[in-house]
Amino acid sequence: MKKVKVVIVDDSAFMRQVLKGLLEEDGRIEVIGTLRNGKDALEKLPLLQPDVVTMDVEMPIMDGLETLQQLMKEYPLPVVMCSSTTKEGAENTIIAMQYGAVDFITKPTSMMKFDSATFGYTVIDKVVSAASANIGRKVHDTSITPVVLPFSPSKGKKKKLVCIGVSTGGPRALQEVLAKFPAEIDFPVLIVQHMPAGFTKSLAVRLNACSQITVKEAEHGESLQNGVAYIAPGDFHMKIMKKGMTAEIGLTKEAPRRGHRPSVDTLFESLVGWDDYHQVHVVMTGMGSDGTEGLVALKREQSVITIAQSKETSVVFGMPKSAIAASVVDHIVDVEEIAKSIMKYSSL
Structure with a gap:
């Protein structure tokens, strides 16, 4: 060897x-x-x-x-x-x-x-x-200048949620996606990036500086707002909880899953049964299989749109590959096209 x-x-x-x-x-x-x-x-x-x-x-x-x-x-x-x-x-x-x-x-x-x-x-x-x-070249072109995509709010009655799970190679991939959203998107974005405590705050600040939407580290108990991306803090699981007519963020210290806290599976699974929300779930570059169990649980119970980052544009193809192999992915997309796909499928 x-x-x-x-x-x-x-x-x-x-x-x-x-x-x-x-x-x-x-x-x-x-x-x-x-x-x-x-x-x-x-x-x-x-x-x-x-x-x-x-x-x-x-x-x-x-x-x-x-x-x-x-x-x-x-x-x-x-x-x-x-x-x-x-x-x-x-x-x-x-x-x-x-x-x-x-x-x-x-x-x-x-x-x-x-x-x-x-x-x-x-x-x-x-x-x-x-x-x-x-x-x-796609991964390491250091001059990302994404064009902000146009946006027309859909007339659907359902509220919307977009969830993204990512690990190795994530900060750059997230920049590629978030910087293309216009400020007025009619959905919140929930992000689990595998990263230890102390680093997710800096990630949020950096991504916020290059995005038209607001990007912040998630806080326990805050209500979800359209046009805001919430990044799970390092060393906390992030779940979405219903409180009356609103959705709130819950941060927990439950045991790590497959060594991860935050866990993508934990976020995805917290949205099982939310039929009154139109959901788009995205699995991007990263090692391992985090996110696959969550997508399996979602697909078993309801209709959701699922997207995986392509092998050609993933730094590490582990997480997308696992989800694709489990037959729970609807669309395989290059990282440059993920924002466009999210906006397309969130308007259905």
Whole structure:
């Protein structure tokens, strides 16, 4: 079996050694180089030809964001960012995802409380998954300037809901979709993006800045409003609950599902039986199968429209592929066309 060749880019000698040691414990991985800054990376990565790069966000001489942006233009390959959990670290990580990084890992906040087994498992899992990521022009063109689509409200009597589940590659894919909605859409958008606590707020702020609709981190008990996209906070499941004639958001700390909290399945399943709402559910790029069980439950009980992102435009085709294989997807769509499809099918 061919090993995944990895280069580590980090200005900390200690972190380079930690990452190298953890990665080399897995027989599927070979660390073929360690570099100290972005300038070294741009010069040496084309020569080393790794399958995956781990890159620190904060480095001297040339930081991770500048390096990543240039790398994706000149020598695109899967990059997993290493980030701090500070507010600035979270903001920079979201920018890195939109520049084309496949995924990210958060550095331990304290080496005194460092759990090498858990951290090592996370690093190995993300690196191995990144090796099979779809790195192409569509995914890593860093100059997204989507044209806002025209919109005519439908005359249907039913209220509407649009739900999106996404994981690896999600921040950039969500930007592609949300930025095309006009401000006056007559439905709310509910989003589950697999992301730890502290990062979903930065994601919402970033997406809000490039969208005409309002994008925000969801809050417990708030009523759903048309023209607003609600992102489930990291480490909370998001459910939709009826309260009288309105729909409200419920955030819970129930056990993770398949390691995920928030879970796409949890959101989708909370809408089973809502026949008085016209629903469009979308599964986008990501590892695993989250969302499939929810779609199965919805399709069993009522009529909903389901959309999956195409293989060609998914960074990782796991979640859409699982839903398609379960025969619960009505339409397979390139990421550039998802917003148009949502608006089309939400008006039926």
